[in-house]
Amino acid sequence: MRVAITGSTGLIGSALTRSLLLDGHQVLRLTRGGSASAGDGSESATWDPKAGTVQSGALEGVEAVVHLAGAGIGDKRWNDAYKKELRDSRVLGTQTIARAVAALEVKPRVLVSASAVGYYGDTGDRVVDESTPAGKDFLAGLCIEWEDAAAPAAQAGIRVVHPRTGLVVSAKGGAWGKLFPLFRYGVGGRLGSGNQYWPFIALADHIAALRFAIDDDGVVGPLNFAAPEPLTNREITKAMGRAMHRPTIASVPEFALKIAIGEFTSGITGSCRAVPAGLLKAGFTFQYPTIEQSLNAVLGK
Template structure:
């Protein structure tokens, strides 16, 4: 892709910060959306809760990437925090969509965050982008999140939904919590360990986003997960192998439910999601296997 002006919401998060570094390293002009007073021309003020974006700061952007949202696993799911999780995504996306369609020259592509939580509990069943949404809080959230970008699609801007799985990285997300536990010898399976986890190395997550950014014919939902989901038991064994630590500990399901509340359903749930459309588009993973994904995160 030629040097472009690219706006990123959620630029300080795990994925956003890695994406910004990658884009800047290749000479792209990156504009970060911030909630405070901008400190320079590379920042744009926005307030997703109030659905406000300084649209003038998006002028001239070829690409807008929305990765903003409160962390799903950061706190126990109280009614108040569930509202924050929803509003930070749905209201933020709606605000960005309104700003994008108001521009005299809209960007050529809008990439909006989403998650494999869209599919809900899938058990042993393999699902791709053609599967319908599941039931529950996360599937409902993902549906609203994607629907909030409808004005951009209707305006004729190519729109991509990034249905991301569990990102293997040290700096945040679920794996950011797993690494210290396993290094301390406290790692182990969660529940019975039979639930499928659909993961992706952070390097591949960023590469996939950039691949979708560049592909002029690529639109709609794409699963950003490694080609072969594994069970929690298999991933636990891999963490032990790669970090050279025992994995004898196991956290029983009742303990997880007591500690995490409703969030435990997401931890214990099974999602066997595959990136069918991403592979069909020609994307090639650098770290498709769990062992190499863990090593890449080291």
């Protein structure tokens, strides 16, 4: 199978690329920095989400497209300019890919176009699944536009899947990658009240779920990429301490987070008790369903 991937150098994209190549599939990396070989057996082609272009002929013969590209939510302090960058990188990028695949004479079977559990907003301790309406905050609005931007592909008859991703448990990147060093040095602790639910998923399960979404023709629409039992930040903090044999007495109050990172604090202290109803109904099996298993996988235990 030939699979095109945007965002292939990120945490998830690089892991998905390795997984596909190891299984003998062909991978086409869509990059904005030229078409030099990555040295891993993958191919590359260029695209420009702002200009709305994809290298001519690049997507011909592709059976699946996985669109993961987008500016990092927590990479910079939020202001009007960075909010625009967050939106444009997702909405314009998704429109570009969706229109490109819709225009192909022979279309791919599936477009897996990323989204996030931020779609639901702050839901407190209420359990939410894929049928739950969208929230009202900035991240929810961003996710709505992000998903809607894939409409040209769906209208062309291509199966579209939206992984609404939770926090990916990995020491190599993402939000969790910033937590591990803190706990390693004994200064990890709860953030804000600690009562907010954090929907987590092991990196290996995330990649397996992406492969599942690619392969299963019955899977369509939004899917929560989160472990079956979401936990509070307080519970996750304790689990991190146990797994790394470190104290967890430190805490960062919400006002201090607001001083340090501004509006993005809502993405850390907001609560989302999202469950993977769609994945479970479709027959997906989690290899690391608990936080202990997810952390042990990262720590090599």
